[in-house]
Amino acid sequence: MNRDHEVANSEMEHGDRNLALACLMKSFGNFENDVHATVKTYFKHCAVTMTTEELSRSMLFLAFGGIDPVTKKCFATPSQTKRINVVMLTCGHYDASGEFAYHVGLPAKSGVGGGIVAVVPGKMSIAIWSPALNRYGNSHAGTLALEKFTDKTGLSIF
Numbered sequence: 001m002n003r004d005h006e007v008a009n010s011e012m013e014h015g016d017r018n019l020a021l022a023c024l025m026k027s028f029g030n031f032e033n034d035v036h037a038t039v040k041t042y043f044k045h046c047a048v049t050m051t052t053e054e055l056s057r058s059m060l061f062l063a064f065g066g067i068d069p070v071t072k073k074c075f076a077t078p079s080q081t082k083r084i085n086v087v088m089l090t091c092g093h094y095d096a097s098g099e100f101a102y103h104v105g106l107p108a109k110s111g112v113g114g115g116i117v118a119v120v121p122g123k124m125s126i127a128i129w130s131p132a133l134n135r136y137g138n139s140h141a142g143t144l145a146l147e148k149f150t151d152k153t154g155l156s157i158f
Helices: 005-013 016-027 035-046 052-058 078-091 094-103 140-153
Strands: 108-110 115-120 124-129
Touching: 005 035, 016 035, 052 115, 052 124, 078 094, 078 108, 094 140, 108 140, 115 140, 124 140
Parallel strands: none
Antiparallel strands: 108 115, 115 124
């Protein structure tokens, strides 16, 4: 697994909101581990680098009820897969998640590097990369491309 250490360090340097939220969660007893170490680990996970092919392939199991259709390996139960897809649909694009759901209509997750991975249940996963981000921190061109894709193919969940 490759990590972009520059991205991880930048996230940590500018991650005051995430640190504050983790501290707030801890103050309510919903966070057991060291906040700083946990948030640092989170930022390292956010800085994993993949090609679009690797990203799409890594999420394919979410399109097939938790089972990788290529290897037949089970990574999650259908119930867990449904929950993951719901979280991606409702939260995967930060403050723009509702707009993304409305315009694209697929469970998806964006990344700070400009990548987006979307799931078409029962069919496929799709990854797009374009580094220019919109004001919400999501790939501008990637969002538009996925909207055009669902408009042209009718492969929206709505």
